[in-house]
Amino acid sequence: MIEASLRARGPYSLRLSTRHGSDATRVAARGVLRAVYEVGGRLAIAEARQLANGVVVVRAPSEEAVERVRFTLGLDDDHSEFVQRFARDPFLGATVRRLKGLRPLRCATVTQALLRALCGQLITARRAREIERRVVRASTPSLDGLHAAPTPAVMGRFSPAELRALGLGGPRASALVRLCRSLDLERLREVSTDAAAARLVREARIGPWSxxxxxxxxxxxxxRGLVGDLGLIKLLARMRGRRVEGWETAELLEPYGEWAGLASVYMLAGLGQGTIDVPGRLAA
Structure with missing residues (x-):
């Protein structure tokens, strides 16, 4: 067993970043993340916790598993520029100042993230997570109660009908199977964001939010921001005092440019914290 001491680039809080982070592949509780990874054809359990001095201590059976945890937590992806640029933003500033160590927790595979996106369309977050858990548990092996994240090969073996039986709606099930059979989703990490997005949106069920x-x-x-997120739709509707369409939420994210995705995360977190102010420029 290896114990590695890692330090994030820029501000980072493991407790903030792993809150609500549990799924079929990992458990986040009391500031500790415990996750399973498939390494060299075998499952491996890794744990991460953060010390008072900011160091993140990872215990894992191999260096590769440590690196998987490093990616999951986003330790190398410094967002100091985001914090510096938007700490005084009239809309998002209070949230950025309060939650500056927050970074989105990542899935072990791109395939799991796609499954999450498809499950999350048009249904409640709780129901979406239930369906995702059910699909993952039905598709991958487990170790100590945690299941490996799905891969294209694993999901491509399902038929749309089998996924529908697990709760994933028909068109979304078909989209997942088509993409897993026709595209090496994991290699999207090797191409630019624009190229990855362009490939994904060729599938009719994949839109800006997904x-x-x-x-x-x-x-x-x-x-890439979470354009059309239900939380952002509700926020914008409150600002404008009327019903809004999902595409209109792009206006909320436009001021944040290349940080639109992270801004989405902070907006949604700010809604829960009560730190989002309604700016006059958007209230209409």
Whole structure:
């Protein structure tokens, strides 16, 4: 067993970043993340915790497993520029100052992020997570109660009908199977964000919100915002005092440019914290 002491680049809070982070592949509780990874054809359990001095201590059976944890936590993806640029933003500033160590927790595979995006379409977050857990548990082996993240090969063996039986709606099930059979999703981490997004949106069921989920949680990229997220729709509707369409939420994210994805995460977190102010420029 290896014990590695890692330090994040820029501000980082493991407790903030792993809150609500449990799924079929990992458990986050009391500031500790415990996750399973498939390494060299075998399953390996890794644990991460953060010391008072900011160091993240990872215990894992191999160096490769340590590196998987490093990616999952986003330790190397410094967002100091985001904090510096938007700490005084009239809309997002209070949230950035309070939660500056927050980074989105990533899935072990791009395939799992795509599954999450498809499960999350048009249904409640709780129901989406239930369906995702059910699909992952039905598709991959487990170790100590945690299941490996799915891969294209694993998901491609399912028929749309089998996924529908697990709760994933028909068109979304078909989209997942088509993409897993026709595309090496894991290699999207090797191409630019724009190229990955362009490939994904060729599938009719993949829109801006789903691309945002895959980019944030699968590729580990901050550029693509969660356009059309239900939380952002509700926020914008409150600002404008009327019903809004999902595409209109792009206006909320436009000021944040290449940080639109991370801004999405902070907006949604700020809604829960009560730190989001309604700016006059958007209230209409």
């Amino acid at each position: 691309v945002g989920v895959v980019c944030l949680e699968g590729l580990g990229r901050y550029e």
